[in-house]
Amino acid sequence: MTVAVYPGRFDPVTNGHLDITQRAAAMFERVVVAVYDTRDAVFPIEERVKMFEEAVKDLPNVTVKPFHGLVVAFARQEKANVLVRGIRAFTDFEAEFDMALMNKKMAPELESVYMMASLEHLFVSGRRIREVASMGYDAGDLVPPHVGSALRRKFAR
Amino acid sequence: MTVAVYPGRFDPVTNGHLDITQRAAAMFERVVVAVYDTRDAVFPIEERVKMFEEAVKDLPNVTVKPFHGLVVAFARQEKANVLVRGIRAFTDFEAEFDMALMNKKMAPELESVYMMASLEHLFVSGRRIREVASMGYDAGDLVPPHVGSALRRKFAR
Amino acid sequence: MTVAVYPGRFDPVTNGHLDITQRAAAMFERVVVAVYDTRDAVFPIEERVKMFEEAVKDLPNVTVKPFHGLVVAFARQEKANVLVRGIRAFTDFEAEFDMALMNKKMAPELESVYMMASLEHLFVSGRRIREVASMGYDAGDLVPPHVGSALRRKFAR
Amino acid sequence: MTVAVYPGRFDPVTNGHLDITQRAAAMFERVVVAVYDTRDAVFPIEERVKMFEEAVKDLPNVTVKPFHGLVVAFARQEKANVLVRGIRAFTDFEAEFDMALMNKKMAPELESVYMMASLEHLFVSGRRIREVASMGYDAGDLVPPHVGSALRRKFAR
Amino acid sequence: MTVAVYPGRFDPVTNGHLDITQRAAAMFERVVVAVYDTRDAVFPIEERVKMFEEAVKDLPNVTVKPFHGLVVAFARQEKANVLVRGIRAFTDFEAEFDMALMNKKMAPELESVYMMASLEHLFVSGRRIREVASMGYDAGDLVPPHVGSALRRKFAR
Amino acid sequence: MTVAVYPGRFDPVTNGHLDITQRAAAMFERVVVAVYDTRDAVFPIEERVKMFEEAVKDLPNVTVKPFHGLVVAFARQEKANVLVRGIRAFTDFEAEFDMALMNKKMAPELESVYMMASLEHLFVSGRRIREVASMGYDAGDLVPPHVGSALRRKFAR
Secondary structure, X not given: OOEEEEEEOOOOOOHHHHHHHHXXXXXXXXXXXXXXXXXXXXXXXXXXXXXXXXXXXXXXXXXXXXXXXXXXXHHHHOOOOEEEEEEOOHHHHHHHHHHHHHHHHHOOOOEEEEEEOOHHHOOOOHHHHHHHHHOOOOOHHHOOHHHHHHHHHHHOO | OOEEEEEEOOOOOOHHHHHHHHHHXXXXXXXXXXXXXXXXXXXXXXXXXXXXXXHOOOOOOEEEEEEOOOHHHXXXXXXXXXXXXXXXXXXXXXXXXXXXXXXXXXXXXXXXXXXXXXXXXXXXXXXXXXXXXXXXXXXXXXXXXXXXXXXXXXXXX | OOEEEEEEOOOOOOHHHHHHHHHHHHHOOEEEEEEEOOOOOOOOHHHHHHHHHHHOOOOOOEEEEEEOOOHXXXXXXXXXXXXXXEEOOHHHHHHHHHHHHXXXXXXXXXXXXXXXXXXXXXXXXXHHHHHHHHOOOOOHHHOOHHHHHHHHHHHOO | OOEEXXXXXXXXXXXXXXXXXXXXXXXXXXXXXXXXXXXXXOOOHHHHHHHHHHHOOOXXXXXXXXXXXXXXXXXXXXXXXXXXXXXXXXXXXXXXHHHHXXXXXXXXXXXXXXXXXXXXXXXXXXXXXXXXXXXXXXOHHHXXXXXXXXHHHHHOO | OOEEEEEEOOOOOOHHHHHHHHHHHHHOOEEEEEEEOOOOOOOOHHHHHHHHHHHOOOOOOEEEXXXXXXXXXXXXXXXXXXXXXXXXXXXXXXXHHHHHHHHHHXXXXXXXXXXEOOHHHOOXXXXXXXXXXXXXXXXXXXXXXHHHHHHHHHHOO | OOEEEEEEOOOOOOHHHHHHHHHHHHHOOEEEEEEEOOOOOOOOHHHHHHHHHHHOOOOOOEEEEEEOXXXXXXXXXXXXXXXXXXXXXXXHHHHHHHHHHHHHHHOOXXXXXXXXXXXXXXXXXXXXXXXXXXXXXOOHHHOOHHHHHHHHHHHOO
């Protein structure tokens, strides 16, 4: 059985993240979305997990879990054999290249696969959405509806 | 069932191509290596197919087939749902980016996944091997043994 | 008066080229589309000019002309002060960077401005369209209608 | 009438910024330099605005204004139809690519145009100048004279 | 006599840094490793200098010194005519490009040369090692033995 | 003794090539300019060698020689321990990265060093010069004077 881990900060989950998850769920038997438990996030870890869970509630083979530490350690614990990464653009790829080689060194049995963002999500990142939302733009159509509401509450003045 | 197509010129198959094939074969149920039938190759299409077949003869879920025309049309014909691409470096990625978007437009149901070359194959491409072999370098340890012999015969003086 | 030259092979004109032309025409008083008279094109120069003219017939401040030789010489002859270039992706940009510096050296008075392709045209180039059309794909919705017909006639079997 | 907004931190204005402003002022009827009101700047917003104003006092169609929040909102308020961006190198371009697509989403009516830095300013950025000035290098010939004086006062020991 | 300065944070020195130093020492008559005295390092400057000294104790033409301020000023003080930089990947190169042009402006007599990381060190950076070591991974085989011990002590829990 | 080989097509030698040669000659004891004997050049190999020799006649530690086949084989034959490469921009670097790793595989004892083009030569390549010269532009100030004459004769109409 192929178990894939899809790690990220997901601060918050965007339509781009959701798209990658759906595509991975169609390809692999089980997908574990791994939400990185970092302190400098806008949304606390519990809320980031809950928002992603709500977004994938119709995908039976997807689960969402928080993690901290090395993603390869988390993947081992989940008995995953695949690491899924979404690529949006060149800058992303450069960082991935480095990390892929380090991950391979740390966990040779874990296979990394990359999926490109769909055209309509090429410019949609958590960071960009936090940025424009904090400046008063309603990014509601770039994220799932309940995340749009959360962004509005978070940055309401 | 997940059927993956791994297309390329494979002129000739290298250890890097073989590595991607083995890794894809561990992840997907069936892998079809698709050898592009182009006229300007050093090795004729039959020989390129045969050399790849010899290299994967121990992988029961891998088959090797020639194709011409659009890779998305070949993938449909093989009822594949995944397209596997190996990425060696930045230049590769740039070309992939463009092609991925065009392929998505032509066949939205076909998922493209990217796998990075292993460290030891980062610089191994069919083109580079043809180039140095034609100048008298024995590239025998960068390709499967029978391909090394074929290169020696081809470029013997 | 700001006169802009928009040079290219336009073999054939795509919806992406058309989009850049429309946006330039909204910004500058006159736009001269300059079709490069190169011999290794799929469509002869007269046909490329005519296809572009048909596509912009509703834009009163746009004219289409063939040129050969240096684009900076053509721009001088047209009394243009701006050179418009569409950028689709990174590879494009790299080539532009070099050329921009050379053009500046040859014609310091000519200002180059760059406009990014719209999202839906990011992967649409003349080369890609010729390629897939020659393999039997109907690229009709990536080009103006009359260009779609021309492609079908050109690559009919 | 074409009104262009040229946004940036301008902390401080360099000869490179000035060059882009002059070239934009020759191409568009009105240019509004928009100085981003960010707190983590070395020079306070009033001083950054004043230094840029001093540098462009001979350009009648250029005005300098502070702004905060989304640049597209500021552009709308100024009734601008063009956003001017200077590109110095590849890293710049990567960030621009992302932002351009997001800006287009937020303000489809606003056209972004890119101008490349002149050869002699390719390596001149506000960040680099702050960095070397803070380490005691006199960057006086990379900025307008009055900015050179301000840098000397700021980093005097 | 050619004297080369090899500057960096070296927080801590890795096998990749050591490899560049050895290769530079084989090419130039004297190599001065210049450890940048920055406050936000994990290891204090004295310890970073000492760890590098220990790693190169068998290379008679290499010395290790701390520095702060501009690297070109330090190079002048050491009467160096060459600046050695290791390049690991594309992102590195982009930053180098900018800095090289600025350094040339500040010290035209100082020649910068670039050496590429060996294949096995392509993914080994001080930052990556600090990151994975802080998460509990033993990076002992990516750094000299005594640095491995120092990392274990630093991040022991 | 450090012997450096500086290989290229040099079709024709430009001021950029000359600049790299001078800088290498100041750093290494002997520099061998290696002119690649390729058939598809505009200037025949003898002329390319002679033009480069004329350009470096005042540099006593520089010699110019034709070569064909693998550059690493030529370097061995010259007992060189260093390979010098000029880098003009990103595209250059990408190709170098691949080649460097292959060269290291073929000749581990040969050290590759990279030098960046000076600012004023960033856009000057043999290819660009042939291109604009063939279109009637006098590229005389981008190449040594005698090469300018040769270009004028070659492309005279």
